[in-house]
Amino acid sequence: MEEKDICTIKIDGKKISLAKGSTVLEGAKMLGIFIPTLCYHEALPPRGNCRLCIVEMSIVKRGRTYSWIDASCVYPVEDGLIVQTDTPKVRRERKLILELLLSRAPDSDVLNKLAVEYDADKNRFVSSDNGDSNCILCGLCVDVCNNLMHSSGIGTAFRGINKKVVSPFNITQEVCTGCLACISVCPTGAIKARFEGENLNIETWNVKLKMLKCHSCGKPFYPGVYVDMLKDKVTMAEELLKKCPECRRKVFRLSVK
Amino acid sequence: MKTKIVTKEDLDILNNEGIHHIFPDKIKLSIQMGTCGKASGAERIYHIIKNKINTDILLTSTGCIGLCEKEPMVNVFVPGYYPVVYCDLDEEALEELLPAWIQGELPEKNCLMQLNRTTFNTNGPILKVKENIPQMEEVSFFKLQKKIALQNSGIIDPFSVEEYTGRGGYYSLYHVLKDLAPEKVIEIITDSGLRGRGGGGFLTGRKWQSCRNAPGEPKYVICNADEGDPGAYMDRTVIEGDPFRILEGMAIGAYGIGSPEGYIYVRTEYPLAVETLHKAIREAREYGLLGEHIFGTDFSFDINIRRGGGAFICGESTALMASIEGKVGEPRVKHIHTVVSGFREKPTTLNNVETWANIPAIISMGSEEFKKIGTKGSTGTKVFSVVGKIMNNGLVEIPMGITVKEIIFDIGGGIPFGKKFKAVQTGGPSGGCIPEKLLDMPVDFDELKKAGSMMGSGGMIIMDEDTCMVDVARYFVSFLVQESCGKCTSCREGTYQLFNILNRITEGQGKEEDITLLEELSETIIDTSLCALGKTAPNPVLSTLKYFRDEYDAHIKEKKCPARVCKALIEYRIIPEKCTACGKCRKACPYNAIAGEKKVPHQIIKDKCVKCGICFEICPFDAITKV
Ligand SMILES: Cc1cc2nc3c(=O)[nH]c(=O)nc-3n(C[C@H](O)[C@H](O)[C@H](O)COP(=O)(O)O)c2cc1C
Ligand code: SF4
Ligand code: FES
Numbered sequence: 001m002e003e004k005d006i007c008t009i010k011i012d013g014k015k016i017s018l019a020k021g022s023t024v025l026e027g028a029k030m031l032g033i034f035i036p037t038l039c040y041h042e043a044l045p046p047r048g049n050c051r052l053c054i055v056e057m058s059i060v061k062r063g064r065t066y067s068w069i070d071a072s073c074v075y076p077v078e079d080g081l082i083v084q085t086d087t088p089k090v091r092r093e094r095k096l097i098l099e100l101l102l103s104r105a106p107d108s109d110v111l112n113k114l115a116v117e118y119d120a121d122k123n124r125f126v127s128s129d130n131g132d133s134n135c136i137l138c139g140l141c142v143d144v145c146n147n148l149m150h151s152s153g154i155g156t157a158f159r160g161i162n163k164k165v166v167s168p169f170n171i172t173q174e175v176c177t178g179c180l181a182c183i184s185v186c187p188t189g190a191i192k193a194r195f196e197g198e199n200l201n202i203e204t205w206n207v208k209l210k211m212l213k214c215h216s217c218g219k220p221f222y223p224g225v226y227v228d229m230l231k232d233k234v235t236m237a238e239e240l241l242k243k244c245p246e247c248r249r250k251v252f253r254l255s256v257k
Numbered sequence: 258m259k260t261k262i263v264t265k266e267d268l269d270i271l272n273n274e275g276i277h278h279i280f281p282d283k284i285k286l287s288i289q290m291g292t293c294g295k296a297s298g299a300e301r302i303y304h305i306i307k308n309k310i311n312t313d314i315l316l317t318s319t320g321c322i323g324l325c326e327k328e329p330m331v332n333v334f335v336p337g338y339y340p341v342v343y344c345d346l347d348e349e350a351l352e353e354l355l356p357a358w359i360q361g362e363l364p365e366k367n368c369l370m371q372l373n374r375t376t377f378n379t380n381g382p383i384l385k386v387k388e389n390i391p392q393m394e395e396v397s398f399f400k401l402q403k404k405i406a407l408q409n410s411g412i413i414d415p416f417s418v419e420e421y422t423g424r425g426g427y428y429s430l431y432h433v434l435k436d437l438a439p440e441k442v443i444e445i446i447t448d449s450g451l452r453g454r455g456g457g458g459f460l461t462g463r464k465w466q467s468c469r470n471a472p473g474e475p476k477y478v479i480c481n482a483d484e485g486d487p488g489a490y491m492d493r494t495v496i497e498g499d500p501f502r503i504l505e506g507m508a509i510g511a512y513g514i515g516s517p518e519g520y521i522y523v524r525t526e527y528p529l530a531v532e533t534l535h536k537a538i539r540e541a542r543e544y545g546l547l548g549e550h551i552f553g554t555d556f557s558f559d560i561n562i563r564r565g566g567g568a569f570i571c572g573e574s575t576a577l578m579a580s581i582e583g584k585v586g587e588p589r590v591k592h593i594h595t596v597v598s599g600f601r602e603k604p605t606t607l608n609n610v611e612t613w614a615n616i617p618a619i620i621s622m623g624s625e626e627f628k629k630i631g632t633k634g635s636t637g638t639k640v641f642s643v644v645g646k647i648m649n650n651g652l653v654e655i656p657m658g659i660t661v662k663e664i665i666f667d668i669g670g671g672i673p674f675g676k677k678f679k680a681v682q683t684g685g686p687s688g689g690c691i692p693e694k695l696l697d698m699p700v701d702f703d704e705l706k707k708a709g710s711m712m713g714s715g716g717m718i719i720m721d722e723d724t725c726m727v728d729v730a731r732y733f734v735s736f737l738v739q740e741s742c743g744k745c746t747s748c749r750e751g752t753y754q755l756f757n758i759l760n761r762i763t764e765g766q767g768k769e770e771d772i773t774l775l776e777e778l779s780e781t782i783i784d785t786s787l788c789a790l791g792k793t794a795p796n797p798v799l800s801t802l803k804y805f806r807d808e809y810d811a812h813i814k815e816k817k818c819p820a821r822v823c824k825a826l827i828e829y830r831i832i833p834e835k836c837t838a839c840g841k842c843r844k845a846c847p848y849n850a851i852a853g854e855k856k857v858p859h860q861i862i863k864d865k866c867v868k869c870g871i872c873f874e875i876c877p878f879d880a881i882t883k884v
């Protein structure tokens with residue numbers, strides 16, 4: 001890498017050199033400095049929705065010092081940038097952001113834990129809780145569904161305080177494969193899904209999918225549509241795909257012997 | 258099929274035709290048919306006239322000349338004289354006026370003014386001035402104005418490329434394409450000091466230069482005609498009155514930047530503007546003024562229209578580009594500028610309608626002349642829509658640097674009904690309120706910012722003594738709550754909480770610590786919101802807190818609304834000495850909340866009264882008061 005492609009910045013007094021295009025959050029992670037995040041996930045590009053990862057930054061340009069607050073997960077490093085991750089101002093504003101998030105999702109465990117650390121007061125603001133979920137609109141589920149799984153099974157509807165993540169037109173739809181990637185990235189456990197007999201029921205998205213029964217043991221294991229999707233994506237014999245992971249492993253173990 | 262305009266001679270022929278259209282050898286009636294004119298009944302006027310004239314009289318339409326208060330208006334051209342503008346027209350007035358006009362007379366009735374050499378300086382013949390009729394520069398509404406972006410609006414037929422050319426249009430583009438290198442074009446715009454008219458006030462030339470320098474092809478130019486601010490209609494008027502100016506401006510910019518393709522993003526709620534643009538683009542293409550090899554050069558450029566669904570946030574640059582791409586209209590972080598990676602991740606220059614409309618004028622007058630208008634830091638003119646509690650509601654274009662006071666009192670004619678001025682809100686919903694003591698402030702990007710407001714796109718809402726400033730802050734914040742895209746926490750939740758606090762103050766439920774909470778919330782929303790909507794959303798709160806703190810205190814501590822606007826804090830009472838027991842209020846009250854008999858002063862039954870104010874309006878004896 002050429003020198004011009006490297007930026008040296010200071011985070012909480014520690015120097016680090018990073019490739020151009022890296023973010024301040026990535027730098028902090030390398031240095032082992034913890035910055036709280038909610039809408040950040042390694043598998044996806046950063047989005048800057050939750051604003052919890054804010055830090056104080058300053059830089060000297062043409063003899064003048066500029067200071068400001070910004071979200072570290074999306075801020076690209078610049079040579080000479082000085083970052084402070086835990087100043088009184090940062091803590092005060094994170095506390096307020098947590099209070100705002102708690103007004104929407106008062107029961108979220110993650111938020112309540114953070115609230116203790118930042119001394120956030122759950123009752124300063126009027127509730128904007130719509131009652132049925134801990135969704136904080138971080139945007140991860142929509143992103144993973146659309147841009148990693150390429151399913152487009154969910155999206156946002158409405159704007160502002162009424163914004164919601166919903167299945168298209170909030171009705172039962174057929175594009176969801178039941179991969180549950182959304183659940184795995186959700187920071188607040190806001191998406192509800194259950195196995196009900198032979199079905200996978202993702203209530204939050206109005207989806208009910210029939211589970212495929214393992215061709216060997218007969219136990220329902222994955223939604224049928226999910227296995228169909230896998231057929232196109234992985235190079236595995238169809239007969240193997242139709243077995244549950246345990247039975248599949250048995251087959252492999254046999255073949256290794 | 259029209260012949261393409263290639264040479265200077267072609268352009269001169271078109272120019273000549275245009276001048277002949279503007280000053281024909283017949284009597285011509287041009288109805289001002291902008292959206293504002295139509296709303297005042299211009300279409301009716303048009304049809305009445307159409308049914309009563311024969312082919313000896315020409316009938317055309319034109320845009321809005323700015324004084325929307327006095328519409329419907331008709332420009333009457335009688336050969337030999339400069340056009341005369343008639344205002345406040347209705348059927349009755351026409352009955353007298355139309356026969357006179359047909360006879361070639363220019364009576365004084367309903368006459369607003371005569372246009373003259375100030376308007377038609379270099380174009381067209383020298384004509385006669387009509388005595389007894391005020392000249393445009395004698396009318397106080399127009400006296401201090403300086404028209405550049407609105408130069409043709411209300412003067413020419415917006416659908417006629419000939420008339421636009423007749424006013425000098427397309428000579429700038431011709432000059433640029435034939436004589437100037439792209440870098441030189443950018444140099445002129447940079448040197449002119451032109452700053453973007455859409456809000457931020459960024460130097461237009463510098464933006465173009467960065468876009469030109471950025472790697473990546475093709476580059477795009479976009480015109481922002483989203484205009485979502487409540488009470489603002491500058492851009493709509495420019496489009497409806499002078500669409501070719503924008504097309505020419507964009508073509509000049511595209512040549513400078515090196516872009517083959519442009520977009521105009523215009524809101525669907527502007528049907529006439531959309532239609533006007535479609536027609537203009539079609540016309541320009543037919544004449545070869547858009548498309549391949551414009552003026553026979555190697556430069557090719559075309560423009561597409563995209564309609565927005567009316568979300569305020571889609572006026573923000575990155576949200577706008579996402580919307581044109583067919584995605585959800587949400588902003589993204591702008592650490593990589595759109596001039597480097599914008600529409601379709603290509604270098605993109607986005608400018609406001611009015612910014613584009615200034616370009617042909619700057620090229621034709623030169624940057625030196627342009628710089629002479631306005632102030633050092635804010636050159637040129639700015640169009641404002643002056644609305645609210647003001648005599649002359651309308652659109653004004655003023656040289657930067659004249660004072661807010663001059664706009665409101667000299668141009669705007671002051672506050673109606675002898676009321677006292679209280680504040681003026683500039684900069685759209687997230688601008689600030691300027692109090693009386695700052696009225697001498699010159700209108701300039703930097704001065705407005707210093708006062709805690711901003712230029713924004715040029716909305717100016719005038720408020721009188723009957724306005725409650727807490728209620729005003731509440732109104733603007735409620736607009737922003739609805740228009741926040743909802744992407745980031747600080748803006749989505751933060752503005753909602755600002756609204757709740759303001760709401761409870763206006764309902765008499767405010768607590769003393771609410772003021773600190775408002776301030777704390779505002780600080781965090783400003784510091785931590787993702788885009789400029791959130792970052793400026795607390796402005797209405799902070800500026801009213803700064804200049805009208807006493808009103809907040811009255812609401813919170815004394816539970817009183819000094820302007821007597823907030824329903825929860827007022828009461829209607831009947832003054833027995835003044836009440837004649839006429840019974841009007843009793844009959845009008847929709848809640849039967851007024852008791853009384855003949856000859857006995859009436860009374861309001863408190864428990865039933867919902868404070869609708871109908872009795873207050875209806876009492877002929879001013880016997881009802883608000884306390
Ligand atoms: C919430 C929001 C709404 C905006 N709305 C508009 C608009 O309606 N029209 C406009 O020209 N600019 C609007 N802007 C400003 C644009 O983002 C952009 O700065 C401008 O179009 C650039 O053009 P200019 O440099 O010619 O001013 C808005 C900005 C924000 C943050
Ligand atoms: S500041 Fe408001 S409008 Fe801007 S991205 Fe955040 S939520 Fe959307
Ligand atoms: S983690 Fe950076 S904004 Fe959410």
